[in-house]
Amino acid sequence: MTSIQDAKAPAGEVVLEAIGLTKHFPVRRRLRDLFRRQHSAVHAVDDVHLTLRRGQVVALVGESGSGKSTVARLLAQLYPRTGGDIQLHGESTRVKGGxxxxxYAARVQMIFQDPFASLNPVHTIRYHLTRALKIHHNAGDDLDAALAELLTRVSLTPPERYLDKFPHELSGGQRxxxxxxxxxxxxPEALLADEPVSMLDVSIRLGVxxxxxxxxxxxxxxILYITHDIASARYFADQTMVMYAGRMVEGGDSETVTQTPAHPYTRLLIDSAPDPDRLTGDVDPLEEDRGNGEPPSLINPPSGCRFHPRCPAAMARCSTDLPVPLEIGDAPGHWAACWLYDKAGAR
Amino acid sequence: MAEPVLEIRNLNVDYGLGDRAVHAVRDVNLTLHRGEVLGLAGESGSGKSTLAYGMTRLLAPPGVITGGEVVYHPQQGPAYDVLGLTDRQLRAWRWAETAIVFQGAMNSLNPVHKISTQLTDVLKAHDPKMSEHSRSARAREMLKLVGISADRMDAYPHQLSGGMRQRVMIGMALILQPQVVIMDEPTTALDVVMQRQILGQLIELRERLGFSVIFITHDLSLLVEFSNRIAIMYGGRIVEEAPAATIYRDALHPYSKGLLSSFPALRGPKRELAGIPGSPPDLAGMPAGCSFHPRCPKAFEPCNSAIPVLGRPDTPDGAGRSVACWLHPAEQPVG
Structure with a gap:
């Protein structure tokens, strides 16, 4: 276990960076579309900028279908990207298997949502971990010692008790x-965790x-931490990015984003989170003008700001001009892609 | 307090028979009052869904109800035990008196039938004399109630979004104006914005139509906000029951406290959270005594040998709540 120490660099150094990352999934063409010029596509991720630094957790928050898992898979190079760039330590990377x-996988690893599906049921824990060590040539001279160290690291002690178990013998948290x-x-240097705790029981989520x-x-x-639970992003992450319909709408340090949200979508998300202090009796159903709560179709996304059909503060330019990230000014690094904060353009 | 509408007394549910039976629900006593929302919280495997299926007699084999009774109080007439109904009576009782919204509600609609067909089918089965026209009028009315425009009547389930499908399911459950609606994790598959809209709508409908709700979920913070009373289940038993605000401010059972401190707060000061150590018990090999004692930070001498009974605690505000813990021995056992 030496390479990590060797590769160690000052904290805060950029490890993985996404620049203008874009992914469109083609839609299968029907017969009647055969003679049409344009090819329709699902605009799953558009122009995403993201920086992962050593020793930092970045949370990516959004509802289902907002493209947050696609970002993780693009960063893991499980999907080829449509546009933009992924830079590992400042070097552009594009891998095609093999x-x-x-x-690349030796440096960037991914943890999936469902531990019931991501482990092979017919193999023991020993097999799973041995493969990971051997493929990446990290087994060293003493395989057993390396295995024991891995399990100790994730607090599965004593290691002997777990090594020869099958996945079905373990609980969700252990898996x-x-x-x-x-x-x-x-x-790895970077870990991409795609909803790592959403399938686990509430009492053991915090443990993980x-x-x-x-x-x-x-x-x-x-670490990139992908979640739909903005409260856990506040708890766990240093930085929080909010994604809506394939685009980043707000970012900044977690405390600022959750306590003084700037973008109307982030506010809606935070107002919707369950709040035990707001007891029954004063349930206020969201105002009707916020639309029916449906995220837009990503095949034909709304023009301008993608949130404008649901936005309570929508202005005329919101439906035509795509908002650029704008500095909010209440905390360093806090930005939102919303025309409300365009001071220069304010009439 | 309002009169009871559904009383569960000493209900026991096993999976399997004989020595190899797994006791999924053990000696549960629970009363649902008219017009209230009763929250049922617990981790997966705590028996909360089994309890819901047991009391509606929807358990599929190998699930067996081995004891207890479920007393239903209709609006008019004498109370009766649901577990003693004949098949014909049970068919009439289900849906008309007690309806259930399932966990995978998004997938509970039949994909090859229109929404309108599925809504009117219920009416046809329970009231065959109703005319075609009044059936579709009622279905239309129901859809409007849950916030779906009537022109979606002829849509197929795949043409609706997840949230809309969930609303259709709620509308279907309410179409015969039942007294009790059981919701088994109705919003887990939806995102928070949609979840709040649907629950807000449900609370509004409950005020208007006056039914009672049993709301099953693992998300305690959601329950604290939306329900009147909360019962917390662990290892097949109810370990604590109290008004929602009381649970939130002053939970007595260490498991309830642990659950409450498992949710990071969105507002207020940021604090270090620990969750609950260990993992949920295996129903096949339940620990002796209190089933929570291997994970309990406060376990002491009687916990590993004797099972605590659910009863009124010895605290000053003990009225209207009950807990099963040796730290707060029961003055008056429930049931």
Whole structure:
């Protein structure tokens, strides 16, 4: 286990960066579209900028269908991108399977949402972890010691009790810990966690989140944490980015984004989160002018700002001009893509 | 307090028979009052869904109800035990008196039938004399009630979004004006914005139509906001029951406290959270004594040998709440 130490660099160094990342999924053409010029596509991710730094957690928050998982898969190079660039330590990377993909995977690993599906049911924990270590040549001389260390890292102790178990013998939380250990087996620099706790029981979610935070501090990992639960982003992440319909709408440090949200969509998201302090009796159903709560179709996304059909503060230019990220000014690095904050353009 | 509408007494549900039976629900006593929202919280495997299926007799084999009774109080007439109904009576009782919205509600609609067909089918089955025209009028009215425009009547389920399908399911559950609506994780598959809209609408409808709701979920913070009373289940038993605000401010059972501190807060000061150590118990090998004791930070001597009974605690505000914990031994056991 030396390469991590070797690769260690000052904290805050950029590990992985997405620049203008775009992904369109083609829609299958029907017969009647055969003679049409344009090809329709699902605009899953458009122009996403994201920076993962060593020793930092960035949360990506959004509702289902907002494209947040697509961002993770693009960063893991599981999908080829349509446009933009992914830079690992400042170098543009594009891999197409084979050895270049393995080399990339040794540095960027992914943890999936469902630990019930991401482990092979016919293999033991030993097999899963051994493969991760051998493929990335991290097994060293003493495989057993390396395996034990991996399991100890994710607090599955004593390791002997877990090594020869099958996934079905473990609980959901333990399985997710094995999935994390498998990702660590590659000794990555960046970890992409796609809703790592949403399938777990509520009482053990925090255990897994605290483990990830602990690992981040000890191994100096850069973590992308994808979630739909903005409260856990506040708890766990240093920075929070909010995504809506394939575009980033707001970003900044987690405390600022959750306490003084700037973009109307972020406000809607925060107002909708369950709040125990707001007891029954004063339930206020959201005003009707916020639309029917449907995210837009991504095949023909709304022009201008994609949130404008649901936005309570929509102005005329919102439906025509695409908002650019604008500095809010209440905290360094807090921005929102919303024309409300365009001071120069204000009449 | 309002009169009861559904009383569950000493209900026991097993999966399997004989020695290999797994006790999924054990000695549950629960009363639903008219017009209230009763929240039922617990982790997966705590028996909350089994309880819901048990009391409506929807359990599929190998699930068996091994004891207890479920007393239903209709608006008129004497109370009766649901577990003693004949098949014919049960068919009439279901939906008309107690309706259920299932967990995978988004997938509970038949994909090959129009919404209108599925809505009017219920009316046809329960009131065959109703005319075609008044059936479709009623279906239309129901859709309007849940906020779907009547021109979507002839849509197929795949043409509706997840939130709309969920609303159709709620509308279907309410179409015969039942007294009790059981909602089994109705919004887990939806995102927060939609979840709030649908729940807000449900609360509004409840005020207008006056039915009672049993709301099953694992999201305690949601329950605290939307329900009147909360019952918390662990390992097949109810471990604490109290008004929602009381649970939130002053939970007595260590498991309830642990659950409450498992949710990061969105507002207020940021604090370090720990969750609950260990993992939920395996129903096949339940620990002796209190089933929570291996994970309990406050476990002491009687916990690993004797099962605490659910009863009124010895605290000053003990009225109207009950807890099953040796830290707060029951003065008056429930049931």
């Amino acid at each position: 050895s270049s993909f393995r080399a 997710q810990r094995v999935a994390i250990a498998r990702a660590l087996g590659a000794q 989140l605290n483990l990830l935070r602990d690992l981040k501090e000890r191994l100096d990992l850069a």
